[in-house]
């Protein structure tokens with residue numbers, strides 16, 4: 001059923017099994033699976049069915065540190081969440097991503113890749129892609145792999161599941177219902193408080209509550225609950241908001257390479273090589289460019305290295321060499337200082353402090369990109385496939401450019417999973433440490449970020465959480 | 474195997490002075506950003 005709080009007062013039923021706050025990829029996946037399993041679900045969404053300024057403005061915030069996108073354009077705040085504008089690039093975590101303990105305790109997950117793998121096929125079905133990922137080892141010695149990406153149409157979760165939710169006997173969708181507070185005591189949430197844009201309030205009671213408000217607002221709202229209620233609902237002094245991560249995305253150079261059979265290729269290093277180099281994951285996307293780029297690069301190479309330039313020019317004449325652009329998207333090390341904090345300068349219309357995002361890239365992050373690029377370059381040179389030209393800022397050791405891609409709009413960490421409340425906010429079942437019935441869904445759970453886009457794994461984690469909740473509520 | 478454990482200090486280090494870091498991974502000949510073999514020049 002669908003209830004719109006913008007249209008007048010609502011009277012929800014006495015008690016739900018689960019109340020989910022936020023209807024994006026995570027919240028909708030969770031609601032659908034719980035509903036199909038016969039659980040009574042209240043799915044509460046702050047926005048309506050379409051974009052409205054009133055809702056979107058609540059996402060305003062400040063960023064401190066490296067250049068980043070404005071927080072109110074880096075996500076969408078209505079039914080379907082940021083899947084209303086996601087690109088649909090899909091690739092999940094790899095086993096390596098769960099084995100980063102060699103880098104330190106705060107890289108350690110409480111679960112393994114095997115815990116989410118059983119949900120891959122179903123998650124792929126939801127985002128309408130094949131689950132048949134075909135990676136290929138390119139060179140064992142250099143640890144180079146070609147990795148496979150899949151492209152969702154892209155599925156807009158709101159549009160895709162609206163009809164099923166509206167006709168479901170088990171799921172009640174509450175639109176224009178903004179989470180504002182929790183009630184309860186002794187580490188147990190009894191109900192959630194919601195408010196519409198006419199400042200009317202609604203209370204929904206549930207056996208369990210899930211925060212699914214996205215990779216920034218899960219932290220913001222949990223920090224706000226800590227400020228309002230101290231340790232009433234969960235352990236004090238959890239690292240809420242901390243270890244926030246993105247995937248830095250930058251164009252690192254161009255190349256002349258003997259033509260490959262595909263226009264776009266994606267490379268990464270093997271687990272063994274990542275460990276040997278002590279780095280994290282990095283994907284190098286190689287995209288074919290046009291003739292004018294090829295001509296420009298040949299002209300440039302002829303000036304700096306006439307011999308190899310003439311070789312490239314000769315191959316170009318025979319249409320045997322092409323120009324490519326290299327873009328790297330890589331994993332950022334979890335860093336406690338990168339965090340979502342509560343602003344002390346501005347509040348949203350409901351009086352909740354805005355997000356203040358502190359985000360910087362560290363030297364290990366740069367190392368991951370450099371080392372991965374070098375392995376790739378070593379392969380090109382050893383096989384004499386061509387030559388690579390790095391962007392000035394890369395080889396001159398300058399700051400990152402601020403007119404590049406910057407990042408992936410991937411908001412990860414902040415309410416991360418850990419084996420210990422010292423390093424994380426939720427346990428391996430996504431339950432907030434010290435809480436009886438408060439859970440988190442979405443990429444804010446990620447202990448480490450991998451180098452791949454987050455949403456396919458968000459769906460896997462949500463399916464897994466649903467299975468857990470089916471057992472406990 | 475060159476395994477390393479990153480210290481908090483290295484994690485917190487801001488992105489300053491990247492040339493030595495770059496050179497650690499790219500010791501080879503570089504001209505105008507082109508990564509070259511010795512025999513190229």
Ligand SMILES: Cc1cc2nc3c(=O)[nH]c(=O)nc-3n(C[C@H](O)[C@H](O)[C@H](O)COP(=O)(O)OP(=O)(O)OC[C@H]3O[C@@H](n4cnc5c(N)ncnc54)[C@H](O)[C@@H]3O)c2cc1C
Pocket residue numbers: 021022023024025026027044045046047073074075076077078079080081082083085086087088089090177178179180212213214215217408409410411441442443453454455456458
């Ligand atoms: C431009 C862009 C391109 C992207 N491309 C890709 C891609 O190619 N591949 C990929 O994997 N990922 C991509 N992403 C990321 C992807 O969109 C997110 O990972 C995904 O949408 C996150 O799902 P979520 O459910 O955790 O959060 P969201 O989808 O953000 O959903 C959160 C929901 O919570 C609601 N909400 C927030 N606060 C409250 C409140 N107080 N009360 C009630 N409800 C609330 C919001 O309205 C929203 O509906 C992209 C993102 C952007 C912005």
